[in-house]
Amino acid sequence: MIYEGKKRIWSDYQKEIPDDHWFFARSCIRQNFNPGAENTMLDIVRNKLGKDFYETKYHTTCGGIAYHSDVIPQETAMTIIARHFALMTEAGYKNMVVSCVTSFGLYSEILETWKEFPELKAKIQQNLWDACRKEFDTPEYLAHSSDIMYKYRYPMSEQAKYPLTNVHTGKPIRVVEHIGCHYAKMFPSKGVGGAEYPYVLSGLAEAFGGEIVDYPERRHCCGFGFRQYLVKANRGYSLSNTYKKFESMEPYKPDVIITNCPGCNYFLDRWQYVLSETNGKVYGENGYGIPVLSSEELAALVMGYDPWTIGLQMHQVAVEPLLDKMGIKYDPAKKYEGANGKQLPKPQAPTLLKCY
Amino acid sequence: MGKYYDKLMQDYRLKEGLNACINCGTCTAICPAAEFYKYNPKNIVNIVQSKDEEAIEELLKSDAIWYCGECMSCVTRCPRKNAPGLVVMSLRRLSIETGLFTESEKGRQQYALAKVLTGNILDHGYCVHPATFKYESHPEYGTVGKWIEDNIDDVYERVGAVYNQDATGALRKIPKESMDDLHRIFEVTGANDLLDHIYTASKKKADEMGLTEEEYFHQVFNITGPEHLNNY
Structure with missing residues (x-):
């Protein structure tokens, strides 16, 4: 085994998770079935570890379950999530953590798709302006809440x-x-x-x-x-x-x-x-x-x-x-x-x- | 080239999800749906890349494209970086746009999914919400689920949720301005048009089947045949 080669391959799967200052987005499923898990995480990071985690009441569903049930278009999910990015931007945050794995996958899919197809990102920016008069920056870092627990x-x-x-x-x-x-x-x-x-x-x-x-x-x-x-x-x-x-x-x-x-x-x-x-x-x-x-x-x-x-x-x-x-x-x-x-x-x- | 293939290729998910399938069958081997249903994602991807318009139309009318659970296990393992799960999502979208989804039992279920999920989003701002997630239609919610439902305010308050309240936190009432944003996003991005497609085609099918809308919902939500299963 060539150790350096292995190390290089594994480096693709290590995440440099930022230490502080997060915009927190809740999960539809978790809010219904295990809301205590989200509240407990916030209590741990804020009150036991002294970290800054911000949330807003204006956040909504990302639409991920409807998207993966094929009842809303990809552009709709993208624009809802662009709105979440706008809320993060308005609040002055650059790191986003989502509590839902469906959301995490969909946010990741959207960010990667926009990298490949910048014209699509431009269209979503226009959609969001037309619908909500909002503008957004994409997160510098996207994490799932389990990444935070790991960190x-x-x-x-x-x-x-x-x-x-x-x-x-x-x-x-x-x-x-x-x-x-x-x-x-x-x-x-x-x-x-x-x-x-x-x-x-x-x-x-x-x-x-x-x-x-x-x-x-x-x-x-x-x-x-x-x-x-x-x-x-x-x-x-x-x-x-x-x-x-x-x-x-x-x-x-x-x-x-x-x-x-x-x-x-x-x-x-x-x-x-x-x-x-x-x-x-x-x-x-x-x-x-x-x-x-x-x-x-x-x-x-x-x-x-x-x-x-x-x-x-x-x-x-x-x-x-x-x-x-x-x-x-x-x-x-x-x-x-x-x-x-x-x-x-x-x-x-x-x-x-x-x-x- | 033809109308279905060209239309599919306009979907970013197909642009991302279909490179060159070598028919190795790894996707089918890893697929949870293929173990349960008479389903073979390898064949679906092969039909699409063959650009055979008749065969694609058959797919759009078939139950097969509705068997996938969109877990995307296939994406990890495909040696050619294809995404059969994304190919299926593109086919589903086209099946709805063309109205062909009502030709299959599993496709007709989109009516119930659209009603429930987009109802939750547009009425409450959540994909899942206690107002519509009920033990009666979800007996697997269990005796604890029934207990939560029967004591909803107490149970949620004890664990720090703010159910239906104007507050920040779990299960808050989503503010009106956010709900208005969601409604406008649905209009601007074509979600309302897609829903119209689903409802119009479903109404037509319900009429053909001699069912009221309520009866049609009950049928597509509750009833399925054994012929979909591998061991049938």
Whole structure:
């Protein structure tokens, strides 16, 4: 092996992520299903690490799910995203971080397309002026929120209260990582580690003391497939892909799955419930599923955030087995509280899958 | 050269996504859709690069172009830097523009997708929104999803979301000026024209099938045949 050659090849997949001053854009899916993950990330970077992350209420959907469901034109998605760039420009920022992997892929696709076809960028600039009377600069740096977690992995691990160690065995927590397809499969150089050997989540888990578990279908899609999930008649596609992944990872007995894509997080969580109801099978230990956390949720647990304050009760698969392994102190009675300590009725228990 | 191929080549995604396919089949080997559906992206790319107008028209009328999940796993692995997923997106766009999408069961589903997704964008400013994402049509949302829906204000407030509020943060009410911007972007960029194509062609098809618009939505959203599957 020629070491220098290897080093040069890998240099294409290393990202020089800026240290500070970010314009933050939220994810549609995450705001619906796991809004605590976004809020927790902002709390970590602003209040634990002292960084500048700005957001505006005028940001909207990027239209990515509609674009990839083929119901809006490419120019429409481009102009909506150009408007987001204009909001960033107006606020005085040059680095943009998006919380959604579909958005990250689409923003990357647009920026690369404009490089190849500058006349198209000029057309979008005109579209945006005609529609909104706005002008924009493109970001100097575009990141996904998992890149931010990766960037700050060591400063966060210095504040770790519960490292990824099984307190009962003394061994590392066994982590499966799942990377959203649109993070790097289209543009490998945009992701930490590229598409074939992405390191963005592995690096985070290792910095916290976890052990990454490999398995055959590690890079297989979660199965979202846009129209393949959104249309009820097609959902077998989505479920079948997740089933394939769980059957593949089961023998390796992971303690937790971590994701960087809001959609993947939802599907790997909720389809475990459906598989338990339809196939009579659960994939975790003692009747529980395998907990599925985002990179932000994992970091928050390690740093000692309360699991219910960050919203882990919004996952269908119970996280308690992981909390117990990590030795995290939590109050089970507070799991299903509402605002201001109001006690809410518990969710109905699934037939087989334990959820509390 | 002909009308379909020329039209496809105007799409930037095809310009980017189709160089010279060598028919190696790597895309099909890696494709999640090819494992599930009777689907072969290699054949689709080959038909397009053959410039066979009749065969392209058959594709535009077919279920095949609607099987892809747009995960883009094919893009990573293609040894010729093609993007079969982008080729499929171009074909879908042309199928809608020509109205041929209503000729296939999977193509007809665009009606439901357009109604739901662009409804969410134009009414709420989000692609997904609690006002329309309901446990009833998404039972996989689970018992926890039902619990979230039943206790929506409490659950969201506890985790710091600002559902439907005039504030900055998760699930805020998108300000009117931003919603107005979205509506104007749809008009200026041709999204409204594309939606008109979808709705007009779907209405025509619903009439042919003797269905009301509501019945047509129910049919395309809920019903599919087993003939699409590999193991059928």
